[in-house]
Amino acid sequence: xxxxxxxxxxxxxxxxxxxxxxxxxxxxxxxxxxxxxxxxxxxxxxxxxxxxxxxxxxxxxxxxxxxxxxxxxxxxxxxxxxxxxxxxxxxxxxxxxxxxxxxxxxxxxxxxxxxxxxxxxxxxxxxxxxxxxxxxxxxxxxxxxxxxxxxxxxxxxxxxxxxxxxxxxxxxxxxxxxxxxxxxxxxxxxxxxxxxxxxxxxxxxxxxxxxxxxxxxxxxxxxxxxxxxxxxxxxxxxxxxxxxxxxxxxxxxxxxxxxxxxxxxxxxxxxxxxx
Ligand code: AMP
Numbered sequence: 001x002x003x004x005x006x007x008x009x010x011x012x013x014x015x016x017x018x019x020x021x022x023x024x025x026x027x028x029x030x031x032x033x034x035x036x037x038x039x040x041x042x043x044x045x046x047x048x049x050x051x052x053x054x055x056x057x058x059x060x061x062x063x064x065x066x067x068x069x070x071x072x073x074x075x076x077x078x079x080x081x082x083x084x085x086x087x088x089x090x091x092x093x094x095x096x097x098x099x100x101x102x103x104x105x106x107x108x109x110x111x112x113x114x115x116x117x118x119x120x121x122x123x124x125x126x127x128x129x130x131x132x133x134x135x136x137x138x139x140x141x142x143x144x145x146x147x148x149x150x151x152x153x154x155x156x157x158x159x160x161x162x163x164x165x166x167x168x169x170x171x172x173x174x175x176x177x178x179x180x181x182x183x184x185x186x187x188x189x190x191x192x193x194x195x196x197x198x199x200x201x202x203x204x205x206x207x208x209x210x211x212x213x214x215x216x217x218x219x220x221x222x223x224x225x226x227x228x229x230x231x232x233x234x235x236x237x238x239x240x241x242x243x244x245x246x247x248x249x250x251x252x253x254x255x256x257x258x259x260x261x262x263x264x265x266x267x268x269x270x271x272x273x274x275x
Contacts, residue, residue: 005130015131051090106241134162135148138167
């Protein structure tokens with residue numbers, strides 16, 4: 001990968017990069033399509049990054065199908081699929097980690113200790129290897145977006161971070177590789193998460209600015225579905241991820257994590273979205 005990216009730089013090719021953990025779905029493909037439309041060369045990485053799993057069982061059961069993924073990516077005219085072995089990313093004796101203070105500790109970081117240290121570290125290694133002009137990320141992982149933007153700014157990466165909207169199943173459930181782990185029944189029921197977020201957005205549009213009240217609206221709507229077990233619901237600033245009491249003019253997220261069975265799902269919507 002190093003020598004390919006060096007060659008591409010010498011040839012002045014713009015590289016669009018889509019980092020993934022595989023088990024690809026339309027959410028990933030939307031990033032690939034955008035990368036294809038805006039760059040000479042498209043590189044997609046597939047690496048299930050152990051450093052971002054705090055639960056061994058979660059890592060083991062994470063869906064993997066490299067052959068099917070590579071076949072799908074060929075349809076999208078991807079130039080390179082970068083699927084490194086564990087030791088290429090983490091050589092023997094690996095001991096250097098990237099840690100984004102504050103942003104990595106709340107929400108998903110609180111629920112999954114060490115998760116964002118793993119994310120920030122692997123993103124740093126991948127960006128440093130591929131050296132893309134643009135890297136594409138999904139808004140579905142809103143905290144990951146805030147962290148990747150902060151780390152690329154702080155560490156002086158030239159790569160532009162492009163963030164694209166959440167792609168959803170017909171029911172409204174945010175697409176995720178983890179959805180394959182849901183029972184058919186729960187997969188339908190999990191659409192309640194988006195419905196709840198939409199209720200809050202409607203209330204916001206009608207003038208509700210009190211974050212606690214918005215949280216309550218989401219909570220009550222999700223509670224109508226007995227199969228759901230809420231992990232957290234929070235109203236936070238989109239960039240700093242700090243909790244907000246009263247929604248002002250800044251871009252603001254309502255973020256949700258909820259369990260259906262033992263599958264943990266996350267979703268969010270943006271209030272005050274700036275174009
Ligand atoms: P993952 O393979 O889950 O690590 O995701 C790889 C990239 O795809 C990340 O930038 C995710 O935010 C993005 N992604 C995952 N699901 C979706 C979705 N439903 N819509 C848009 N982007 C997504």
